[in-house]
Amino acid sequence: MLGRHSERVIYVRAKWWGLIMIEVNNLRKSFKNKKQTVVALDGLSFQARDGEITGILGPNGAGKTTCLRTLYGLLQADEGYATIDGINASENPLGARAKLGIFPDKFGLYERLTAYEQIDYFASLHGMTGNDKKQAIERVIADLDIQELAHRKSAGFSQGQRMKVTLAQALVHSPQNFVLDEPTRGLDVMSTRVLRNYLNKFKEKGHCILFSSHVMQEVAALCDRVIIVADGKLAAQGTPQELCELAGETQLEEAFVKLIGSDEGVAA
């Protein structure tokens, strides 16, 4: 009880300072089927702060997607909690989602809608109407430089174009917090750079960004803080520099392998 209490004190102080926007505390989650029980999260805790890009790095099957899905309120944790701006994601999933911009693990587009209509759809789902909505859509379209895609149906869009539209629909309601699940998968260099620039711009505006990735270079270049997850637990956290020092390596990739204690499932 005392531990929980002191955590609460720390949390309240941090919130008072306005630092922690996304908090994951002692999350435990296991999936059971007839034959076996798979432990996906085994007491994972971390925080992501405003004005920072926090990267979750982990091998395949480390529990990244499960952790993020708990954050969206799609999965219920067996133990522990996840909060967004102080809202508990399992108790009030709709409230938590309203504070989030989400770029999910696998994203698809509505092939028969135009890019503009899709962005409009998601803006309306966040309760935007009238002129506010119109302005927000036009702003995000201009920000991502997708004016010429706006009124085309999304069937036949390239992977990069799809990423931009997904990004636009996740951000149209200007969420304070932005969560991306492996957003660069399948993107070419140019699209990756667009995404990176956009995330940096977003960070400068004081938003909280949390994103999971496999790609070391990207995490090293982009993230202020890195959380390394292995076997559903926090393996290490810190700036990319700190992690390298912790492992006594110069390259983040080497540090990563050393910190998770295996090179299994690492994709660069």
Added chain:
Amino acid sequence: MIQFKALLLKELKEAFRDKRALMVALSMGFLMPVVIVAMSKFMIKQAVETPAIYVKFTGAEYAPKMVKQLKDANILAFADVPESDKKLWDKRSVEVIIPETFAQDLQEGKRIDVILRADYSEKSLAAPLRRIEREVRNYSRSIGYKRLLVRGIDIKILNPVQLQEQDTSQPSSNAMIISLMLGLYLLMGAFVSGQSIAVDASAGERERNVLEMLLCQPVKTQNIVLAKLISSALIATLSISIMLSLTTIAVGFVDLSKIGASFSLDFPTVGALMISLVPLCFLAAALQLFVGFQAKTFKEAQSTVAMLVMVPTMIPLALMFIESKPDWIEWVPVSGQSLIMEDLFKGLPIEWATLATTTLLTFVAVTGLVMAMAKRLQSEKVIQSLS
């Protein structure tokens, strides 16, 4: 409300832009009236006209009078068959064998065996064979009557009891062919029209990875399901409205008076039909979405949904075999509506209480399915199977 409007608008936009699914949905509405008219015309023709029958006679020369009577009834010798029908009648091979001793046996008052040989299992021959039988029997009876008359006996003694048939059915119930077909097609239309749209909106969206994005939004799953349900049910409703209005026009081109029947879809009938069918469109959409969300892949959903067609086709069929129907059959969805439609086509007055009960029960079933789906979309099993 803003959310729900956006959800519904998006579903409708997608449904109306999916040209192929929409075509399938509405084609039933456009095709069925044509099928109904074509089939009823064909059936009326069969019932009213006496087309020529070509028979292979053996020993026609022994009974010229009987052959003449058959000829008067348009039952002709195979030798006279026109070239175009020759192959057909050769294959059908209807034989009438008259014995050599015909004239002599007739004179001596012995029994004469005339043989009619054909494939009795061949459906298209049923009517011609019946006609041949009738004509031969008539010929035989006329000779018998003459024999009695000659002996000074009143032929009335052969018919001590005469059955007088009085048909109490409404004139419109004679158009049973049309109403049976229309009833079945309307049920099918309600069940099949929205099918591809419902599968696309459920299993299709999951396969295209758009469902996860939607589930991550601050939207109640119940509203997601409801929007998809309304969109798909609306398409089905549109399809049956087209079917009904086109049939009303099309039936005008069929001359039902030939078989002493009348069939018209007036405004109250159409209204009552719509009241009983629209809830079925919702039930069908709910069942299809349920299957769609339950299935692991688009393909699986498609094959399972195809089995749902059995519901509207089997239930009316099963109803025909139940002789004493228990009350609850009138209330249960699908069978209730099917019975109400049957009454409507027979021209019987509408039982509003029964209609209200079955409508209510149908919507209870729809609500149950929607709640089950909304719950299922929150379940971990569904979330886990997203990737």
